[in-house]
Amino acid sequence: MTSRNKKNILLINPWIYDFAAYDLWIRPLGLLYMGALFRKNGYHVDFIDCLNAYHPQLKSHTRIKSPKRYITGHGKLPQERIPKPQALKGIKRNYNRYGITPDIFAYELESCCTPDLILVTSMMTYWYPGVFEVIRITKQKFPAVPVVLGGIYATLCPEHAPKSGADTTIGGAGEKQLSTLLSNFFGHEPSYSPDPDDLDSMPYPALDLLPRKDQFPILTSMGCPYDCTYCASHLLTDNFRQRKPERVVDEIQFWHRHFGVSQFSIYDDALLVNPHEMAIPMIREIIKRGLTCQFHCPNGLHISQITPELSKLLHRAGFSTIRFGFESSNPVTQLNTGGKVNNEQLQAAVRYLKEAGYKSEDIGIYLLCGLPGQEAAELRDSIRYVQLHGARPIIAEYSPIPGTALWDAAVHGSRFDLEGEPLFHNNSLLPCSSEELTPEMYNDLKMMTRGR
Template sequence: MTTPHAPHILLINPWIHDFAAYDFWAKPLGLMTLGGILRDHGAKVSYLDCLDRFHPSAPESSSPSARCGRGPYRKTTIAKPPGLADIPRTYSRYGIDPDWFVRDLKALPPVDLVLVTSLMTYWYPGVRETIALVKSALHDVPVVLGGVYATLCSKHARQTSGADRLVTGPGENEILSMVSELTGWSPEPHFDPNGLDSFPRPVLDLERRLVHAPVLTSLGCPFRCAYCASHRLQPRMKRRSPASVVEEMVYWHTNHGARDFAFYDDALLVDADRHAIPLLEKIIAAGMDIRLHTPNALHIREITEPLAHLMFRAGFHTIRLGLETTAFDRRGSMDKKVTEAEFLRAVRHLQSAGFRADQVGAYLLAGLPGQRAAGVEESIAVVKRAGVTPVIAHYTPIPHTPMWADAVAASRYDLEADPIFTNNAIFPCQSEAFSWEVLTRLKNLARL
C-alpha cells in the first residue's frame, strides 16, 4: 500500500496480560512522542489505548476515583500461559474489552499504518493479542512494533508478535524514514533526533481524559546498574533545557487542566546544579498549582538540603528513592549509587524540607538471584527506622544486563526460552516455588 499524501497513522497502547497490574502514572510516552513528530510533519494521527480506564463503554468510566492519575485497570480473567499453570494466582487481561477495541478500530477513518508499543518483556501476550485483532480488522495495513520488548527481545518479537516490522531502540531516529518506506509519504524533516528541545509536544491531547501528564526532561542514565537495561534502551544521555520543559508543563496545565505531572527520567537529579535546580526554579516561578511525582527512582546522593527545599516548594507530592537494598557492604556487584550515610542524610534533608513519611518511598528490590527473604525484611526495617516508606519492587530479570547470567543460573525456569518466565510476580529467580506466605509477609512488613 502506498499513500504519497499525508497518511493516517494509528498509535496503539496494547493490553497487559499479567497476574497483577495497576496504573501508577503510566502512559506510553515514547509512542506519543513519535505521534507528536508525525503530526507536526503533517500526518493525521489517531490513538487507541487498550488500557483506557475512562472508556465510555466501561460502567466505571465516569467514576471520580482517579487520584493523581493513579487507579486500577479493568480486568478479565484469562488462561495462564503455558509453563505457569503451577502459580496459584489469577491471570488476567488488563484493559478494555476486546469487542470495544474492535468497534473503536472499525469506527476510524481508513488507516495507512499502525504503530504499537511494548513495555515489560513478559507482557508480550497482550501485545500479540492486540496485533492479531488489528490485523483481523484492518487486514493489509502494515503493523510496526517498537518499545522495550521489541528492543530487548527482538528475535522473540519477530517470531511471536505478529508485527510486520520491528523498531529496536529509540524510534525517533528512524520514524520518518520508516513511514516513508511503508507508505510512500516523505516529509522534509524539521526536527533533530539528537536535540530534545526540537521535539514537538507528544500527542497527550489524544487521551480520552488527561488526568496526569508525563514529563521527560532527559533520556538515558550515567549509571550502569547490574539489574537495569537503561543503557541498552538509551545508549546516550540527552537533556532538554529547563525552559522547554516548563513551557510544555504550562501548556498542559493551562490548556488541558493537568494538575499532576509524573517525571519519567532515569536520572532527573544527576548534575542537579545544571539541570534539576534551574528546572525547579522555573517551575516555582511559573506559579502553577500542581503536584509532581517521581515513579522512576531518584538518585539519592544528589539530594542536598537546598535541593530538598526546592523540591518541596516546586510541588513534589510523591518521591521514590532508588535505594534497592540496605546491604551496603555487599551491593558493589549491583550498583555504586549510594552509601548508608548518603541515604540517611538525604532522608533528613527531605524531612527537614517538610515531606511526610508517606510521601517519600524507598524502592527495595525483592527476588534477586540468591537473595533471601530475611535480607529484604532487614532492608524494610532499616527504611522504616529512617522514617520513610519501604516500597517493594519485585526484581525482573532483563536480557542484556550484567545480572542476566546470574538470573538465568538462579531461576527455576528456563528464562532464555521464553520472556514469560521473567515475570516478577512469580519471583522467577527464587529456587523455591512461588509463596503467598512470603509475599504477604513482605507486604505487611512494608506498611507504615
C-alpha cells in the same frame, strides 16, 4: 491538501495481560512521541488506548466496570479473567486482561479513519500476549495495512518480538527510524527530523490524544549515567541526554494552560543527576512562573543527589510523590549492583527531606526483592533500616531483563526458563528468588513494610 496529508497513522497502546496490574501513572509516552513526529510531518494521527479505564462504553458493560475511585491519575484498571498462557499453567493465580474489552477495541477499530500504517507500542517484556492479541485483531480488521511494532519489549527481546504478527519490528528509539518508516511505507522523505542529540528538537508528545487528560507524563532526560546491573536503561537509550530546563517548564505550562492538566508524572531514569543544570533551575522556573501543579516520580530518583536546597525546592514546587532507588541496605549488594548509593547518603537525604517538610510516609524507598542469590534476611534488615531512619520501605520485585549485567546470574539462578520465555520475566513471579524466600515469607515482608 497534499497526498501526504491524506495518510492516516493509527497508534495502538495494547492491553496488559498479567496476574496483577495497577495504573501507576501509566501512559504510552514513547508511542505518543512517535505520533507527534508523524503529525509534524503532515500525517493524520488516530490513537486507540486499550488501557482507557474510563471508556464510555464500559458504563453499559455488565461484567467489566471502570474503577470507582481515581486518585490524581493513578488507580485500578478494569480487568477480566482470561485463560493462562501454557507456560504459566502451573502458577496458582488468576490471569487477567487489563483495559477495555475486545468488543470495545473492535468498535474503536471500526470508528477510526481507515489507517495507512499502524504503530503498536510495547512495555514490559512479559506483557507481550496483550501486544500479540491487539496485532491479531487489528490484522483481521485491516489485513492489507502494515503494522509496525516498537517499544521496550521489541527492543529487549529482538528475537521473540518478530513472532507478534506485525509486519515489521523495530527496536530502539523510534525517532531514529522515522526516515526509514516514511520512505519504506510511503516513499516520502521526512520534512522534519529531530536531532537525536537534542531532546528539545522533539515535538511535544501527542498527549492531547489521551482519552483522559487527568495526568500527563513528562521527560526531562533520556538514559542514565549510572550502570546498575539490574537495569536496562543503557540498552534502551544510547547515552544520557538532558533537555533545557526552561523548555521542560514551557511544556508543563503548555499542557497546564491549554488542557488544564496539573498532575504530571516524571518518567526519567535520572531526573536529579546534574542538579545544577536540570532539576534546580527547572524547579526554580516552575516556582517563578507560579505553576501550581503536582509532580509524581513513581520511577526511582537518585538519593545521592538530595541536598537541603533540592529538598526544599522539591517540596515547594509540589513534588508530592517521591520514590528513591535504594535497593538494599547491605553495602555489598549496593556495590555489586552498581554503587549508586550508600547508607550514609540515605540517612542524610531522609533528614534533609524531612527538614524540608516531607513526612516519613511521603518518602518512598524502593528495595529490590528477589535478586539472584538474595536472602530474605537481607530484605528484613533493609526494611528495618529504612524504617529506623524515618522513611517508607516499598518492595520492588526484581524483573530479570535480557542484556543486563545481572542476566546470566538471573538465568542460572532461576527455576524458570528465562531465556526461552519472556513471560517468566514477570516480577510478580519473583522468578530468581531463592527457595528460602517462600511466598509466605514474602507476604510477611510486605506486612513488615506496612509496619505490621
